[in-house]
Amino acid sequence: MGGFPILSAMLLVPLVGAIACLFSEAKTARVIALIATLVDLALGIVLWMNFDVGGAQWQFTERASLFAGFDYALGIDGIALMLIMLSVFLMPVCIGASWDSITKRVGEYMSAFLLMEVLMIGVFAAQDILLFYIFFEAGLIPMYLIIGIWGGDNRIYASYKFFLYTLLGSVVMLIAMLWMVIEAGTSSVPALMVYDFPPEAQTWLWLAFFASFAVKMPMWPVHTWLPDAHVQAPTAGSVILAGVLLKLGGYGMIRFSLPMFPEASAQFMWLVLGLSMVAVVVTSLIALVQRDMKKLIAYSSVAHMGIVTAGLFAFNTQGLEGAMVMMLSHGLVSGALFLCVGVIYDRLHTREISRYGGIAINMPAYAAVFLFFTMASIGLPGTSGFVAEFLSLAGVYQISSWAAFVCTTGIILGAAYMLYLYRRVAFGPQVNADAAAMPDLSMREYLLLVPIALAALWMGVYPESFLAPMRQDIAVLDARLSRAAPESDAHFVMGEGTPAQEAHAEGEAH
């Protein structure tokens, strides 16, 4: 690509689109938004094609000293690349999902979404810690507006809760960042990632970062903003919230907490594993008793994120890779599940599970698609969810059999609540006449759901495409963590016996 600043271009396209949308009327705004997001998707594909797998750690770097105190520095590694791809892939879907359902203040709506896209790409591409913070925090503004203006009945409460919760989580992180910048004498993320902070300072810094990322993630017990925000947000808002915004927390941990504070990460490993275990079990059980579809999927997100955090703090390659695949997979699958809810919500304007039933009869295509994503969420082999869960749990197993055991129950519980949801919505007798009269998927809805299904299938069948760009970066991170990695609770003893037994032991160790 030579010197073409492709990352800046990816920021600029939606930004220009956002400004244009603000001043245009409904029809034009929709078209502008769609074009802008598609152009960004195309740029993202170009980015991926040109990404040199196994090449330099940081690629497409740009740096300009535009501001005082911090630099405009962009650049990506494989991890950021994958998350940027996820964002640009989901954005056109979001625009499409709001095509008909949003009728008031369309210009502002599209503008807020495009702004959101700018900020998300910015978060993943920022190579300056303060620039990262700016993008990270600025995302609150458009999301606050999206929930507050276009949300459901209780939108104001949800928007406040979302904003203040996440703001409170992240303000202390800013102070920690300032301390780090002053201590290390640089605000460049790659430089800070290899800087060794004194272990006693790491403890505090880690906690400050954790406060922010745990809220964003969200981890139990600071997850309570998420069900409210999800339920009240419009469909596309939920998609972007579940698809990308929740990944900011995981990305923050993999980019900041782990490489910058390895000792503190090891010190707090049990805190994270403990919270993850609780999250997986408790929120799965909560999901089981929900009557609201969106709330159910929101709680399932918390449970899946619990597996991400457990994988991240397993201190080995499988755990890290699994966590990354889980983030990508969950981004696609839960986004798609929210779309599925949106499809029937648009028809019946209720999220109550009991208002539906037996819609597999009148909406067979919808039922099939919904079933696919239900299975992907459970982690059926062949779908992305399986790869994600298997890798992360394999990673966790190496560090703690108990944690792996508890987290694995999440899969069973996940199957329980998702299948239970599916049975109540799609199967059974058609007790509600209006639900039985709903038409099947429209062309637009096919166009939204099928690409996501294909992507989830691709990730499930051939995950190598997604793992290859990240492999080197995860190896670097793993090497950096190795000095602090806590001891595993499984003490493997190399057997003396027959070759067959040896192979068995090998299989267990890896």
Next chain:
Amino acid sequence: MELSNSLGLVLPELILSLSGLIMLLFAAWGGDRLSSAISIACCVALGAAFALVAPSVCAGASGPDTIAFFGQFRADAYAGMAKLMIYAASGAALIVAPRYFDRLGEMRAEYPVLVLFAALGMSIMVSASDLLTLYIGLELNSLSAYVLASFLRTNEKSAEAGLKYFVLGALASGILLFGMSLTYGFTGGTSFAAIQAAAAAGEMSTGMLFGLIFVLAGLAFKISAVPFHMWTPDVYEGAPTPVTAFFASAPKVAAVALLGRVAVEAFGSQADAWRQVVIFAALASIVVGALGAIGQQNLKRLLAYSSINNVGFLLIGLAAATQAGLAAMLVYLAIYVVMTVGSFAALLLLRDAEGNQLETFADIAGLSTTRPALAWCLLLIMFSLAGIPPLMGFWGKLVVFWAAVEADLLALAVLGMAASVIGAFYYLKFVKVMFFDEAADRVTGEADKANWVLLAICAVLISPIGYLLTGWLVSIANTAAGSLPLAG
């Protein structure tokens, strides 16, 4: 020679005072017919003073060349930068006023003259390097301000505001004078250099400590830092809105800059003595400013609490007591002035069809559907005041906390930052009312061009575009802060 040098250094103040006197004569003979001409002339005078000060700021004037009248007055870059902000904010107060007063039939020629004298007083304040010069400047500013607060003579609220301001202001002046006399008694000098020399000589005596505390208390009143903030909401609400805009911007700059100079130039060697006072005032201002604003229905009162809140952040920069801290304080001041002028310019645009000023939350409900441009500008300003990136208000907070962390005031930084979340709540309410609520459609009045231009400029400056100016702003603030003799 000495005299001509000194006169050269006070040239901006000379221009202001002479033009003020001439305008006063015009006003006396010509009457209110001339008020618009006088407004323009006063703007020109402020502009001329601005142009005269600007070069010394850019050049970073400091050292003995900047001392006039045998140490009474310093025209260094620090004073210069504060003066630039004061003149600009005063000019803005002149620009937004005519339309407001015209409608009430109260546009009198004294208004621009009083603003000019207040600006002169502030200009002297920030240049003072002697307690007496300080007091002269402060009183000149305060007396003009008392009159301005009660400028709507027939309006009860305005009269009440003026009276309250006067009584409490006089009390504060008394406290200040008392502190000054104690300081003089225990150090043997009124010039900052003499006080510094005496303070650096050894342990701080109890008398001097009392003097310092009383001086700080008197000045805290002027910047409306907690616990001397009680007058602010009443005066801000009662005073005519253009005057409130003036009070919230220029005198804040002057008093904060003056406080910085007194703390560093006179008591710099005893930073530990005043730092704890400043830290307390900073945290208390942030918290009280935030909590007090939550229940407010009147927008002017809300902005009054917001200004108390912002003073807290300014004081965090001062508490660092380093060059970086003072520079951060100046940067924050500059951003604060822009946000304040912008918010009041927007407030003045809220009129109903008859031209009545609207100033409660109920009036701006659903403003985003009826007046989108105005609502979006206010949204920018409110998020900026809340310190949410990518707006400039965030950057102001960033530099202030940066300085605090650098000075090892970690606990202060963490507490201040956490308390800023409380403040975010009511700024969010502002946005919520404008964007989420059903439209009340009361803001139907004609918009005033001058206000719009001001608002647009402010909105652009605090939008992310403003970040492009940060390099320049920081270098100016650094040279300005560097021109102060920092002890240790």
